[in-house]
Amino acid sequence: xxxxxxxxxxxxxxxxxxxxxxxxxxxxxxxxxxxxxxxxxxxxxxxxxxxxxxxxxxxxxxxxxxxxxxxxxxxxxxxxxxxxxxxxxxxxxxxxxxxxxxxxxxxxxxxxxxxxxxxxxxxxxxxxxxxxxxxxxxxxxxxxxxxxxxxxxxxxxxxxxxxxxxxxxxxxxxxxxxxxxxxxxxxxxxxxxxxxxxxxxxxxxxxxxxxxxxxxxxxxxxxxxxxxxxxxxxxxxxxxxxxxxxxxxxxxxxxxxxxxxxxxxxxxxxxxxxxxxxxxxxxxxxxxxxxxxxxxxxxxxxxxxxxxxxxxxxxxxxxxxxxxxxxxxxxxxxxxxxxxxxxxxxxxxxxxxxxxxxxxxxxxxxxxxxxxxxxxxxxxxxxxxxxxxxxxxxxxxxxxxxxxxxxxxxxxxxxxxxxxxxxxxxxxxxxxxx
Amino acid sequence: xxxxxxxxxxxxxxxxxxxxxxxxxxxxxxxxxxxxxxxxxxxxxxxxxxxxxxxxxxxxxxxxxxxxxxxxxxxxxxxxxxxxxxxxxxxxxxxxxxxxxxxxxxxxxxxxxxxxxxxxxxxxxxxxxxxxxxxxxxxxxxxxxxxxxxxxxxxxxxxxxxxxxxxxxxxxxxxxxxxxxxxxxxxxxxxxxxxxxxxxxxxxxxxxxxxxxxxxxxxxxxxxxxxxxxxxxxxxxxxxxxxxxxxxxxxxxxxxxxxxxxxxxxxxxxxxxxxxxxxxxxxxxxxxxxxxxxxxxxxxxxxxxxxxxxxxxxxxxxxxxxxxxxxxxxxxxxxxxxxxxxxxxxxxxxxxxxxxxxxxxxxxxxxxxxxxxxxxxxxxxxxxxxxxxxxxxxxxxxxxxxxxxxxxxxxxxxxxxxxxxxxxxxxxxxxxxxxxxxxxxxxx
Numbered sequence: 001x002x003x004x005x006x007x008x009x010x011x012x013x014x015x016x017x018x019x020x021x022x023x024x025x026x027x028x029x030x031x032x033x034x035x036x037x038x039x040x041x042x043x044x045x046x047x048x049x050x051x052x053x054x055x056x057x058x059x060x061x062x063x064x065x066x067x068x069x070x071x072x073x074x075x076x077x078x079x080x081x082x083x084x085x086x087x088x089x090x091x092x093x094x095x096x097x098x099x100x101x102x103x104x105x106x107x108x109x110x111x112x113x114x115x116x117x118x119x120x121x122x123x124x125x126x127x128x129x130x131x132x133x134x135x136x137x138x139x140x141x142x143x144x145x146x147x148x149x150x151x152x153x154x155x156x157x158x159x160x161x162x163x164x165x166x167x168x169x170x171x172x173x174x175x176x177x178x179x180x181x182x183x184x185x186x187x188x189x190x191x192x193x194x195x196x197x198x199x200x201x202x203x204x205x206x207x208x209x210x211x212x213x214x215x216x217x218x219x220x221x222x223x224x225x226x227x228x229x230x231x232x233x234x235x236x237x238x239x240x241x242x243x244x245x246x247x248x249x250x251x252x253x254x255x256x257x258x259x260x261x262x263x264x265x266x267x268x269x270x271x272x273x274x275x276x277x278x279x280x281x282x283x284x285x286x287x288x289x290x291x292x293x294x295x296x297x298x299x300x301x302x303x304x305x306x307x308x309x310x311x312x313x314x315x316x317x318x319x320x321x322x323x324x325x326x327x328x329x330x331x332x333x334x335x336x337x338x339x340x341x342x343x344x345x346x347x348x349x350x351x352x353x354x355x356x357x358x359x360x361x362x363x364x365x366x367x368x369x370x371x372x373x374x375x376x377x378x379x380x381x382x383x384x385x386x387x388x389x390x391x392x393x394x395x396x397x398x399x400x401x402x403x404x405x406x407x408x409x410x411x412x413x414x415x416x417x418x419x420x421x422x423x424x425x426x427x428x429x430x431x432x433x434x
Numbered sequence: 435x436x437x438x439x440x441x442x443x444x445x446x447x448x449x450x451x452x453x454x455x456x457x458x459x460x461x462x463x464x465x466x467x468x469x470x471x472x473x474x475x476x477x478x479x480x481x482x483x484x485x486x487x488x489x490x491x492x493x494x495x496x497x498x499x500x501x502x503x504x505x506x507x508x509x510x511x512x513x514x515x516x517x518x519x520x521x522x523x524x525x526x527x528x529x530x531x532x533x534x535x536x537x538x539x540x541x542x543x544x545x546x547x548x549x550x551x552x553x554x555x556x557x558x559x560x561x562x563x564x565x566x567x568x569x570x571x572x573x574x575x576x577x578x579x580x581x582x583x584x585x586x587x588x589x590x591x592x593x594x595x596x597x598x599x600x601x602x603x604x605x606x607x608x609x610x611x612x613x614x615x616x617x618x619x620x621x622x623x624x625x626x627x628x629x630x631x632x633x634x635x636x637x638x639x640x641x642x643x644x645x646x647x648x649x650x651x652x653x654x655x656x657x658x659x660x661x662x663x664x665x666x667x668x669x670x671x672x673x674x675x676x677x678x679x680x681x682x683x684x685x686x687x688x689x690x691x692x693x694x695x696x697x698x699x700x701x702x703x704x705x706x707x708x709x710x711x712x713x714x715x716x717x718x719x720x721x722x723x724x725x726x727x728x729x730x731x732x733x734x735x736x737x738x739x740x741x742x743x744x745x746x747x748x749x750x751x752x753x754x755x756x757x758x759x760x761x762x763x764x765x766x767x768x769x770x771x772x773x774x775x776x777x778x779x780x781x782x783x784x785x786x787x788x789x790x791x792x793x794x795x796x797x798x799x800x801x802x803x804x805x806x807x808x809x810x811x812x813x814x815x816x817x818x819x820x821x822x823x824x825x826x827x828x829x830x831x832x833x834x835x836x837x838x839x840x841x842x843x844x845x846x847x848x849x850x851x852x853x854x855x856x857x858x859x860x861x862x863x864x865x866x867x868x869x870x871x872x873x874x875x876x877x878x
Contacts, residue, residue, distance in 0.1 A: 267503075267505075294497070305509045
């Protein structure tokens with residue numbers, strides 16, 4: 001079995017699977033259960049300033065988007081930071097960290113955007129013995145209206161300023177959590193680095209409304225007849241998170257900034273993908289809230305199995321491996337030609353590929369009278385929409401056309417020379433080829 | 435040239451070889467990747483899953499299904515094998531319809547449970563096809579354990595003990611290992627020599643020596659084993675077969691069903707196996723169904739299961755009863771054997787109708803005769819050949835929760851031991867648990 005021990009900012013955990021700051025990490029009770037189930041670390045649910053804590057709505061607090069068979073694909077929450085007192089939280093964190101020295105315990109914090117507020121809370125957090133802090137600049141609801149959460153995360157200058165305060169008043173690693181509710185995530189990432197932040201974690205939740213109750217005529221979750229925008233998370237947001245992680249990982253100014261990836265991690269493969277794009281570890285929330293803490297067992301066995309298969313002995317062996325292959329569209333090889341191919345043994349003749357291609361794409365699939373579906377190479381552009389709508393995995397595959405053969409659609413011989421849009425004659429701003 | 439269903443007497447080759455091969459193919463063919471993906475997607479991943487509770491070996495079913503769903507069936511196999519080293523065979527023979535699949539919440543929700551058995555086979559097949567044995571032996575403990583009986587209980591105990599570092603010798607009276615897996619399970623549940631292949635795979639753990647042709651009471655004695663080994667595990671099964679106690683029982687054509695099934699399982703060529711035109715099986719359990727169904731699959735024209743009580747009381751599960759009916763076997767209820775008639779060889783069986791009064795079966799006096807060149811006895815098996823020293827309970831070797839018998843140093847498990855259903859999966863659990871107790875006892 002591969003060794004999943006991962007070191008992130010000098011913090012060691014037995015595996016790269018942490019729980020994100022959220023209800024699952026709200027109390028000692030939850031966190032202990034998590035550690036017993038095998039999670040490598042937790043980020044404690046966001047603490048607020050000393051004094052009366054925030055108050056949540058009673059409920060409902062969640063809305064959801066479902067796939068087939070009510071499989072939860074996206075979760076929307078209107079819950080706030082911790083609604084328990086700071087003192088109780090700090091006591092619990094101290095106890096838990098003491099009992100689980102080999103697991104990462106990070107404390108998420110959100111206090112007003114004033115130096116005094118941070119100066120007051122940080123020593124108390126330091127005293128708990130936690131391994132680090134995470135700055136919550138992400139909540140899109142409830143706190144933003146008070147000038148915290150996403151209200152900070154959308155302003156790079158504020159991010160840099162608060163991060164500097166944290167480095168001033170706290171001795172251990174500072175992780176800056178970024179909001180995706182922003183035009184270009186590289187700005188906040190650069191700001192976090194400029195402020196001395198040791199790492200960034202992303203994404204926090206996405207501003208959303210998941211559904212409307214058509215009887216009450218209000219967004220869901222509906223509280224007393226009204227609804228509000230909430231934070232969206234779960235499998236549905238993974239692609240947004242993956243892109244933002246990749247952007248930070250390949251941006252020259254931030255490519256050395258460690259990343260903790262959050263956003264729809266449900267199985268080992270999701271984690272491996274994020275890590276290949278440059279994340280040193282992952283934080284999970286929705287999957288745990290959907291299925292319970294035991295989801296980590298599959299993540300552990302799956303990642304370990306895959307590492308054994310590939311010959312990786314440490315997570316370091318593959319972190320960031322996909323980053324060099326993330327490029328801009330204009331640099332993709334326009335001479336790479338492929339065609340779709342339907343395996344007639346696997347095909348069940350549902351015709352979904354035909355519907356997609358004939359109606360909405362290139363009319364490159366032929367349907368015979370007895371429901372045999374074949375690809376017309378002279379029309380196929382290899383968009384691979386058919387692959388994505390086919391219910392049988394692996395039934396349709398994209399086959400590269402080797403150099404020297406003719407692409408039936410264009411009549412041209414396929415070249416093995418790399419060429420992209422920047423030098424294409426159709427491009428008005430093409431740079432001359434060397 | 436195949437003879438036909440209607441050829442009289444007891445004949446081999448009633449069906450063409452191709453038809454026989456078809457008939458005896460997998461009752462449940464293996465899933466391909468797509469079928470497994472669709473089946474795995476149906477699991478709700480329950481908390482403290484009822485299926486896991488229902489499994490005698492406590493396999494973490496939601497975990498293994500999730501691993502299949504996440505694209506790594508080999509991990510799923512390991513999850514299964516961690517709890518049940520014979521997970522491959524169990525996937526093929528377990529009456530899931532009365533265990534995990536009965537408990538499945540989707541059985542409650544839609545009457546259609548998750549196909550746990552077939553998913554288990556998909557996972558274990560994947561691992562075994564790669565010829566991977568994902569366990570290794572701990573450092574040698576210097577302790578030696580004797581296992582008597584190489585059936586599921588014995589094999590399970592042996593593997594666990596060997597894995598923990600002990601040296602194990604497994605004795606068996608027969609010339610092959612596997613017990614009922616090899617000699618008793620219906621052929622269409624264990625195709626392509628699976629039982630033997632599984633044993634070969636299991637032995638890859640190392641540290642297990644097989645010693646065939648050794649029978650307790652004849653070649654081995656309990657005292658002798660206790661002297662030569664640090665512990666003894668008895669997994670001798672139930673070698674005795676209950677007699678009909680009807681006239682004509684000794685005629686040619688009247689046999690123990692288990693003997694017929696054993697012969698069938700070991701036959702190189704099924705079309706060379708003779709079967710009667712008319713076959714009657716006395717009994718109502720899984721053995722009766724296996725004998726009846728397989729007679730029909732060999733080409734018998736008329737096969738009847740004659741059971742002394744009513745359908746509800748039948749030991750065979752509803753699934754097995756339906757299977758028999760779907761293969762063309764006639765199920766007769768409330769009839770018991772009165773006499774077998776014939777001129778030295780069976781030709782007819784006379785059955786008497788029964789009534790149940792105060793729980794007891796009594797003949798009504800009304801009889802019926804069925805043509806029968808072959809009559810199979812499947813009315814239960816009993817303990818035979820047990821050492822005198824061990825105390826019995828309810829006709830089986832008395833054991834406590836950890837498998838200890840009344841004799842120090844001696845454990846027992848499987849069908850021969852008291853408690854638990856007489857299932858392969860229960861035998862595996864008992865073997866495993868006894869091994870853990872033996873290990874704890876030997877290591878102090």
